[in-house]
């Protein structure tokens with residue numbers, strides 16, 4: 001798209017999930033892309049410890065992968081999850097399908113597998129160069145440069161570019177530098193719950209129904225399990241830190257599991273449960289909001305660097321991939337005018353990213369508690385009934401977030417509108433029934 005001598009130069013910090021996808025988008029536009037990643041090349045590593053071993057990929061993420069030509073490839077190794085399978089404390093199962101109308105589903109994908117695949121995808125573009133073991137240390141917004149250090153040789157050097165993108169995750173160095181500039185808004189919230197990952201080892205075939213996201217909702221905490229290709233499961237328990245701390249002996253841990261998640265004990269294995277609890281500390285969960293996402297005419301943050309969120313809507317990565325689609329769309333619209341694009345990007349994206357951060361927080365309550373409540377189940381049924389009758393008008397919240405590209409902020413407005421409509425319908429029915437009862441009694445009394 002661009003002649004060789006006016007090719008724009010882009011520097012991307014981080015070749016995580018979002019940085020790699022962004023590199024493909026920018027390369028596809030014809031830009032010269034350099035990616036600097038502090039870790040080693042994970043394609044060569046035998047095993048990399050990730051934060052969660054698998055992730056739910058949904059519509060927004062798929063759309064971005066489709067644009068860079070690797071959606072089918074990724075989906076081939078993914079496991080479709082059609083709904084939630086709720087495990088009661090007695091081991092009874094209850095299915096809640098995500099989309100009974102159109103049978104849309106989300107997909108469980110291995111984190112390391114996906115990251116390797118995405119880094120590999122950048123090699124389809126000769127105009128991308130990835131430098132592993134390179135750490136961003138400083139950003140100079142006046143000069144329009146970043147300073148990096150080669151961790152193997154300890155050599156320090158500067159890089160200039162037309163566009164410098166921080167895709168360096170929740171603890172982003174580039175965002176840290178932005179925080180020191182005037183008018184930059186920033187807030188972070190660590191929730192009082194942490195998470196610990198366990199696993200159900202590969203078996204001869206899945207021992208639980210694989211095409212579901214399994215949830216053990218227990219009111220104030222929960223456990224979930226996502227399927228892997230090799231018939232193993234990644235099990236994650238989310239719970240208040242205080243509760244983790246109380247489980248300090250093998251006996252306490254086992255009793256807790258036998259009382260709370262009895263049907264999981266044999267699947268995970270008593271020894272593995274005790275080992276995981278006593279040898280690991282639960283990890284923190286942070287939600288980060290900031291604004292704007294750009295500084296000047298060439299610095300931008302995307303992905304977790306801009307909007308880390310708690311994982312309960314399964315949207316962190318999906319939103320990050322959508323960041324890349326949006327950036328690409330705006331560059332197209334603004335004819336590669338980078339300064340104009342990143343300004344517009346912030347304007348459009350901040351409100352939507354803040355909306356999904358809030359929704360992710362809300363969804364924890366839904367997953368661990370509301371799913372068990374009659375009112376919630378009743379509301380879901382109404383939503384799906386109306387969705388089936390008016391598929392273009394009545395899109396339930398979960399569907400709009402996971403199976404559409406409706407702006408996140410719009411998903412929230414849409415839900416508020418639906419709440420008002422349902423409230424009015426319920427009130428009207430109430431008034432009609434009340435009036436009938438009054439008329440009936442009046443005619444009875446005056447007879």
Ligand code: FAD
Pocket residue numbers: 013014015016017018019036037038039051052054055056057134135136137167168169170171172173195302303304305311313314315316317318319320
């Ligand atoms: P990261 O994946 O953190 O990548 C950042 C990269 O930058 C890393 O490679 C890092 O090494 C590199 N880097 C950092 N600092 C520097 C530096 N100074 N110099 C050079 N390189 C640097 N999302 C979903 O969509 N679905 C899910 O089901 C889901 N489940 C989750 C479950 C859990 C428990 C957690 C914690 C998160 C989950 N997420 C999920 C969120 C998802 O993991 C993140 O949104 C996603 O990883 C963000 O990608 P990223 O590339 O922005 O950041």
